[in-house]
Amino acid sequence: MAISDAFHIYDTTLRDGAQQEGLNLSVHDKLTIARHLDDLGVGFIEGGWPGANPKDTEFFKLATKELKLKNATFVAFGATRRANTKAADDVLLRALAESGAPVVTLVAKSHDRHVELALKTDLQENLAMIKDSIKFLRQGGQRVFLDAEHFFDGYRANPAYALEVVRVAAEAGADVIALCDTNGGMLPDELSDVVAKVISDSSARIGIHCHNDTGCAIANSLAAVAAGASHVQGTLNGYGERTGNADLISIIANLQLKKKQEVLPAGALEEAFRIAHAVAEVTNVSPSARQPYVGVSAFAHKAGLHASAIKVDPSLYQHENPESVGNDMRMLVSEMAGRASIEIKSSQL
Numbered sequence: 328m329a330i331s332d333a334f335h336i337y338d339t340t341l342r343d344g345a346q347q348e349g350l351n352l353s354v355h356d357k358l359t360i361a362r363h364l365d366d367l368g369v370g371f372i373e374g375g376w377p378g379a380n381p382k383d384t385e386f387f388k389l390a391t392k393e394l395k396l397k398n399a400t401f402v403a404f405g406a407t408r409r410a411n412t413k414a415a416d417d418v419l420l421r422a423l424a425e426s427g428a429p430v431v432t433l434v435a436k437s438h439d440r441h442v443e444l445a446l447k448t449d450l451q452e453n454l455a456m457i458k459d460s461i462k463f464l465r466q467g468g469q470r471v472f473l474d475a476e477h478f479f480d481g482y483r484a485n486p487a488y489a490l491e492v493v494r495v496a497a498e499a500g501a502d503v504i505a506l507c508d509t510n511g512g513m514l515p516d517e518l519s520d521v522v523a524k525v526i527s528d529s530s531a532r533i534g535i536h537c538h539n540d541t542g543c544a545i546a547n548s549l550a551a552v553a554a555g556a557s558h559v560q561g562t563l564n565g566y567g568e569r570t571g572n573a574d575l576i577s578i579i580a581n582l583q584l585k586k587k588q589e590v591l592p593a594g595a596l597e598e599a600f601r602i603a604h605a606v607a608e609v610t611n612v613s614p615s616a617r618q619p620y621v622g623v624s625a626f627a628h629k630a631g632l633h634a635s636a637i638k639v640d641p642s643l644y645q646h647e648n649p650e651s652v653g654n655d656m657r658m659l660v661s662e663m664a665g666r667a668s669i670e671i672k673s674s675q676l
């Protein structure tokens with residue numbers, strides 16, 4: 328079933344998620360995970376950086392031949408052209424154009440200090456790099472999204488320049504400008520204010536890309552959506568560098584179950600538990616029992632007092648029906664159990 332383009336669920340498990348310490352994916356692993364992501368019904372799967380990484384080049388070659396995606400669109404990731412060169416002469420940009428991916432996400436600097444210190448160029452040249460790179464890929468018929476790296480830190484330091492990056496990218500033909508909390512240091516209130524200001528300043532479609540360094544990646548993503556972002560990026564099980572990226576499963580479940588916003592094909596959310604664990608099998612990273620919605624403890628009850636209420640009505644001690652995400656209620660029997668715990672447990676056996 329085709330997914331509406333009005334709201335994007337964008338998965339970057341295979342690129343940003345793979346930057347998690349101790350997580351290593353073969354080309355075969357990446358193909359398997361892509362199939363699971365497509366089953367979950369995400370709109371976009373970012374596959375990696377063809378041209379920059381031989382494994383990703385190989386992955387795109389195989390994916391375009393072997394993967395028959397029913398829901399998702401494949402995305403290649405890369406960077407804007409190098410400073411003081413032509414986009415058409417940039418080997419990495421050409422590899423993106425030749426990747427076979429219908430969508431390319433380009434990462435670009437939006438924080439003035441990063442342009443000068445990390446990219447070692449001037450602010451005007453960075454804008455030209457963004458404009459030329461987007462136009463080059465658009466001319467080849469690809470859809471282009473822009474990841475505005477360090478956007479929130481950049482906005483704090485130099486809001487006019489950060490907004491100029493959004494304006495230039497939209498004018499050059501980028502369909503989405505994803506505001507990235509690259510260092511993951513934001514809190515929901517300030518992030519929400521910045522997203523609202525960007526949206527009031529621009530008619531571009533705004534996206535959000537959060538890291539979890541403050542423990543707020545999911546909350547920040549939801550705050551951005553509430554402020555008007557219509558493209559949300561994350562990873563399965565919150566995989567990612569340092570403390571991880573925003574967990575796409577929690578974002579999706581919160582949008583669908585709490586906000587009544589249908590972002591997956593009908594019936595797909597019930598596959599979340601199965602898919603989260605199937606992907607964990609491939610990554611070889613032990614799933615967290617306490618992961619919201621899909622952890623094995625997410626609907627497990629130990630206290631006897633809770634069990635006696637659950638016996639009357641499970642919603643008294645559960646925020647959602649576990650079956651909505653394909654999980655189960657479990658009754659734990661311990662020294663804290665009461666009569667109801669034993670009754671429920673025995674009826675389950």
Ligand SMILES: [Zn+2]
Binds near residue numbers: 343509536538
């Ligand atoms: Zn990131």
